[in-house]
Amino acid sequence: MTMQILVADDDSAIRTVVSQALMRAGFEVRVTSNIATLWRWISAGDGDLVITDVLMPDGNAFDTLPKIKNSRPDLPVVVMSAQNTFMTAIKASEKGAYDYIPKPFDLTELVSIVRRALSEPKGGKRAAPDEMQESMPLVGRSPAMQDIYRALARMMQTDLTVTISGESGTGKELVARALHDYGRRRKGPFVAINMAAIPRDLIESELFGHEKGAFTGAQTRTSGRFEQAEGGTLFLDEIGDMPMEAQTRLLRVLQQGEYTVVGGRTPITTDVRIVAATNKDLRQLISRGLFREDLFYRLNVVPLRLPPLRERIEDLSDLAQHFFAQVEKEGLPRKTLSQGALDVMRRYPWPGNVRELENLIRRLSALYPQDEISAELVEHELHNDSTRSPGIEAEGGKPIELNASVERYLADYFSSFGDDLPPPGLHGRILREVEYPLIAAALAATRGNQVKAADLLGVNRNTLRKKIRDLDISVIRSIR
Template sequence: MPSGQILLADDDAAIRTVLNQALSRAGYEVRSTSNAATLWRWVSQGEGDIVITDVMMPDENAFDLLPRIKKLRPELPIIVMSAQNTFMTAIKASERGAYEYLPKPFDLKELVAVVGRALSRPRTAISNANPVENDDIPLVGRSHAMQEIYRALARLMPNDLTVMITGESGTGKELVAKALHDYGKRRQGPFVAVNMAAIPRELIESELFGHEKGAFTGATSRNTGRFEQAEGGTLFLDEIGDMPMEAQTRLLRVLQQGEYTTVGGRVPIKTNVRIVAATNKDLRVLIQQGLFREDLYFRLNVVPLRLPPLRERVEDIPDLARHFFTLVEKEGLSRKQLDVEAMDRLKRYRWPGNVRELENLVRRLAALYPQDTITGAIIDAELDSQPLLPPLPAGKPMAQAQAGSEGLSDAVERHLAEYFSGFRDSLPPPGLYHRILREIEGPLIGAALAATRGNQIRAAELLGVNRNTLRKKVRDLELMVVRTNRG
């Protein structure tokens, strides 16, 4: 049976009651308060084995209290809860020494599990040097999908693990890589971004690793590569799937041995660079086609981060639109607002260009339209290149509304016809079967997990597959599983 005293602080009496009951049933002694002053008195008196606190309390913000607690009792684990579910909330919690950050609402079982892990870990102080005081928000959105991204980023900030970011074009992969750098321990070093697709294949090795004078025709002087430029910082390798095999071999050596040689050079050069890679392609398909090294894939894919397309987090569109309107206003354009119909159109649009397309739309609206309020008719005119999804009837799930009266096989056939038509006189790239299968499996498994509120056992039963099969699919498809409460 677990044991330990929990100090709980939240100004919401209902939340205190629910958490007190859940933690007491789990075997813990709980002392709860509605204010930061009482919490600080208890901590100062040496009480408690762990602290669970809300951020916003009537007398003090928990982020101002955390540094004092960590200075007085650096080994005391602190779990931060917040309904202000932004990227900066997760980052501030991590920087101020919190053991874990939980966005509200959260699963009570998850909280109990986090408490158990915190109390069983070695009691060592959490290093919290050089906190970031910049309140600019590089990532926007409060959806469950983005909350998982924020929490993952907060955990990754203090270390140098290699990260693989996957997602469709326009989802913000470079923005996430830059956030990892700007709020991590390498923030004082350079951030160097390289787009593999934008460099001629025969020049990629020279671009990354540099070359010596006379290494090839036209090499009239020594050239420093991106690895040397990024020394002590972060190297972001975008569109990693376009890297030629020769460069992949060199990159693998860097990841294995921490050194490289320049093109035409013989002396190994030690490197101290964190690598973050990104792709909008399925690297496993490229591996099957012999276009990507499997051993390099596993070296890069230490921590996979999947960025959801905008159509999977439409609830973030109002926050994103306001954010972009604020940015363009700072650039000298007039401030706009969206009426109800305009916002409805934005939420029903398919967003093939994802967040980047939304940002471009906002810039057009701010630059081209004199009226202060953007109407649904204006949005219709701007988005006439693609049809909107049908309106969502009251009480009807989004997936059903999108399907309309069209059968699943008809919808798939139409999707495939549109897919092939995009290539006109040529055929799609090889590996079509696996790509389309992933397109179908991902939403299906995601819908089952959403319907069962993240319960993988129930989702497996719903789908009629083995539990281990479902877990493997979730891992292979890089789906994020979020447990939520009912009601």
């Protein structure tokens, strides 16, 4: 028997090309330009699958989807939309759509989705999430981002382990948070841990906690991130920097669903969704003996690659508007970009990705009184570092004393506790606090040039950029 497809779209050209493609694929097709007719057909039991646009002259498909799923739960519905945002994909998923396809779309892909939907076993309703806030955690309408949105929408109601790869500054933690905030674990905690920011000898304690007396300085029992994330999501950032010993313990958790605290003996059952992220090639680390292959396959159940900004440059305008709106909420005046400024930004390679763009927008909003940012100002900010004199400020605006003695600092630090010892984790805290003025001093000496500062410190430029981000170092530049 020939399968019948019901197509609803108010654009006659869309109806024509979709119906022709489906008929060439061997399907019977009925088309309509309104929701009312579509609902009449569905109510009469017609159609084996529905393809519908979201915005129609007489209604919104998202309002009709619950009625369709209630009346005919096994009828697959594919949603088309020109409103190609993250929330469109999520709404399609939460309302029970089989799939979401952004306009413009590839007809071959549409036919493939139809065939897949009709060949799969009938599954009934999906679990509908609670009402979600109308925020926009991810921004962009490029084909690369549409692939991300659709993948996320499919994974929201699962607990599959996800590994997010991408360069620094592409938004890996934003994607991890979206998976949590719009998934079925949203009522549980979201706990993040950055493997690269924790001393190697403390990672196991940070992850799994420790008993009193487990090691020198362990004066009380301390919960780990797994315990803190119970019932929610644990985000393991920079997973490629995890030492081998901790990798072995993490593998046991993923395999058996339980762990023991450092110094403990009793296994603890855990219920946590794992989302990992890395800016490294884990397969290369495996070949060098730095990452366990069995752990890689446990983590890489669903791989997601976030594209760098240079591969989704068509999203730059939307991202800039989003960041301008953010800084306006923080009290700065709203700005716009001239067409020339946008052209300059589109030609720039954006080595720091979306994070670099956000920092640029914040700088433009803070430093310039003009309502419209010109191409010259953008050029100046992006390329004319030599015309600026840096001043280094800590969080809260307090200047860093760059020539302070580290020895004096440590003496003051210990004396601040009197006769007591500082709390556990001293090595990591001191390392971070000493690194801040050290990196700030290098940036000051090189007038904010990160390439030269990295050479001065003897570290990789990407490592330096990561430290600047993790330690929240702001290089405030003033124009002469």
